Amino acid sequence: MVIDTMMQYFILLVYQILQTLNKLTLLAIESSCDDTSVAILQDGKVLSNCVASQDAHRLYGGVVPELASRAHLENIIPTVLLALEKARVSKQDLDAVAVTRGPGLLGSLIVGVTFAKSFALALDLPLIEVNHMQAHVLAHFAEAPYPRFPFLCLTVSGGHTQIVLIKDHLDMEVLGSTIDDAAGEAFDKTGKILGLDYPAGPIIDKLAKQGQARYTFTKPKVGELEFSFSGLKTNILQFLKKEVSKNPDFVKENVEDICASVQQTIVDILMEKLEIAARKHNITEVAIAGGVSANSGLRSALETRGAALGWNTYIPAFQFCTDNAGMIAVAAKYKYEKGEFSDQSMKPITRWAF
Numbered sequence: 001m002v003i004d005t006m007m008q009y010f011i012l013l014v015y016q017i018l019q020t021l022n023k024l025t026l027l028a029i030e031s032s033c034d035d036t037s038v039a040i041l042q043d044g045k046v047l048s049n050c051v052a053s054q055d056a057h058r059l060y061g062g063v064v065p066e067l068a069s070r071a072h073l074e075n076i077i078p079t080v081l082l083a084l085e086k087a088r089v090s091k092q093d094l095d096a097v098a099v100t101r102g103p104g105l106l107g108s109l110i111v112g113v114t115f116a117k118s119f120a121l122a123l124d125l126p127l128i129e130v131n132h133m134q135a136h137v138l139a140h141f142a143e144a145p146y147p148r149f150p151f152l153c154l155t156v157s158g159g160h161t162q163i164v165l166i167k168d169h170l171d172m173e174v175l176g177s178t179i180d181d182a183a184g185e186a187f188d189k190t191g192k193i194l195g196l197d198y199p200a201g202p203i204i205d206k207l208a209k210q211g212q213a214r215y216t217f218t219k220p221k222v223g224e225l226e227f228s229f230s231g232l233k234t235n236i237l238q239f240l241k242k243e244v245s246k247n248p249d250f251v252k253e254n255v256e257d258i259c260a261s262v263q264q265t266i267v268d269i270l271m272e273k274l275e276i277a278a279r280k281h282n283i284t285e286v287a288i289a290g291g292v293s294a295n296s297g298l299r300s301a302l303e304t305r306g307a308a309l310g311w312n313t314y315i316p317a318f319q320f321c322t323d324n325a326g327m328i329a330v331a332a333k334y335k336y337e338k339g340e341f342s343d344q345s346m347k348p349i350t351r352w353a354f
């Protein structure tokens, strides 16, 4: 009887050890811009997704590359330790180390890549490089429901605005992108004109909720699937100059309506192009990703217009919209499964088309 119980206990223990061994455990690092993020993914689930944001840039109304890389240096080790602790995973449990190789700011990328290479070397683990923009798309596979292939993804961030056709996890084609500013930049630059803090996107989103979109701005005339936002910024600036010359308090008195109008214009431009791409490629699985996909106006426009057009729409949870290492870990999982590893000669790439 005692021997039976011991035997059962032994089998259970061996089973549990084997289960742990079977669970792919990854540590991922993201440092392409001004957020230092580290995530742990185990068995396909993001167990921790820690982000150390950098306040230093607020004073300057935009990301200062030199300050960003210095802050990454300070943040990287504490963020790695926090991510491991939160996930209750030890360094010895890791199967691989993943890192954003690009696109992004060189100094920022160097910190993440150098740390990841040293960490992988010290622990004798394989290294996986990840394209940040692909990872924004693959954030959709962090949590169910997952989009079905092929699907379209509007990837909108501070540095990019793209419509991507996704045929498989690692098989993507950019159908169209911006010829100048990104959608996030349009939000941030408008915010600067209005005297709002950086990053202005979330602030404009909040103010827009209390306003009416009663001002109209000119939409750009560009190629079918191209975007352009630099003209919009000039248009807003000219409009405000004219109004302020009549009433010096115009911005203060109408900031909510201005924000609602700017947000409406940006969302309309994005949705128009997304609709063209969906029709052209006969696709009804439609997703959004990137920092600007946190925008409430864009999220509700996708839901309402998507429902009217018979689309299945996908919006990532907030933690997977803005820059985060969780999405890097998800992308790395697919690369691990395909055996796509990097070696110690890997260097960051500031511009990296896929």
Ligand code: KG4
Residues within 6 Å of the ligand: 033, 156, 157, 158, 159, 160, 183, 184, 185, 187, 188, 199, 200, 201, 202, 205, 290, 291, 292, 293, 294, 295, 296, 321, 322, 323
């Ligand atoms: O993806 P992300 O975190 O970093 C880049 O890869 O650029 O995107 C940052 C951008 C910023 O421009 C920020 O203003 C914008 O995303 N953003 C928003 C919102 N939350 C973040 N824009 C509009 N509405 C939001 N709620």
Ligand code: ZN
Residues within 6 Å of the ligand: 132, 136, 157, 158, 290, 291, 322, 323
């Ligand atoms: Zn990003």
